[in-house]
Amino acid sequence: MKTHIKIVSLSLLATLLFAPSVSAATQPNLGMADSFSILSGTYSNTTSGTTINGDLGYTTPPVTAPTVNGTTHVADATYNQAGIDQGTALSALNSQPCTFNFAPGAIDLATDTTHGVAGVYAPGIYCVSGAADIGGGGTITLTGSGTYIFRMTGALTTTANSVVAVAGGASACNVWWTPGAATTLGANSTFGGTVIDASGITIGNVVVWSGRALAFGGTVSTVSDTISSSSCAAVPSSSTSSSASKTAAASNKTPGLPNTGQSAVAHNNSIRNLALVSSLFATLLIVRQFAKRS
Secondary structure: OOHHHHHHHHHHHHHHOOOOOOOOOOOOOHHHHHEEEEEEEEEOOOOOOOEEOOOEEEOOOOOOOOOOOOOOOOOEEHHHHHHHHHHHHHHHOOOOOOOOOOOOEEEEEEOOOOOOOOOEEEOOEEEEEEEEEOOOOOOOEOOOOEEEEEOOOEEEOOOOOOOOEEEEEOOOEEEEEOOOOOEEEEEOEEEEEEEEEOOEEEEEEEOEEEEEEOOOOOOOOEEEOOOEEEOOHEEEEEOHHHHHHHHHHHHHOOOOOOOOOOOHHHHHHHHHHHHHHHHHHEEEEHHHHHHHHO
């Protein structure tokens, strides 16, 4: 009887200790693609005024050359390796399990409340079975240090004057977008993060983008824009700094959870660890009672 109890208790202990947990999102290794602000098959730029702070890569050149504060690679060895590394990074991003799944269909990231406070996102992996947009010239605020991955099976679209802002230790360097269809950024918008999209990336007029447009094998189009991979640590958001600061206090909280100041993932892991300890303690008490009776 005692031997049987020991076997049961060890089995329960193993189940508790090795139960799966929700993993935080992790950064991929971009390899050679890391230094590129724009990586494309065809690069289209028809007007002057575009500035690229970082490297530029293409096979087919633009009609009008942009200002490039970096190195331009035209189908050379670095360019080709960057394309391979882009694909590897995309696979690493898409292999990670979702921490939140939106309802199927198109999602407006600026107004959705199913994930938490409208327009406010903590670090995690957000999955959309359909298209995603930032509609109505709205703002989303990414708040809290950590990695953000937005994965959608359809297109990614931002409307004119929309903003992707960071707060509370978040960095555009740690934001990733992996659409399954083409990406389109609206005019006069502010965007942050790295988009990996071989379906093509169209950047509207006077867009300020802190991050990277990686579309090796596809087309990237610009119009008097500023794309900066070299300074992706901060997304300009002066027009929304007031609203961002107001939401920062609630940034790492999810409705229905205690005011812990943790992201949803961190909070869930804390709850899980507490539950494991409680369950283990209860199991040991039960085993002890059976042992006494036997």
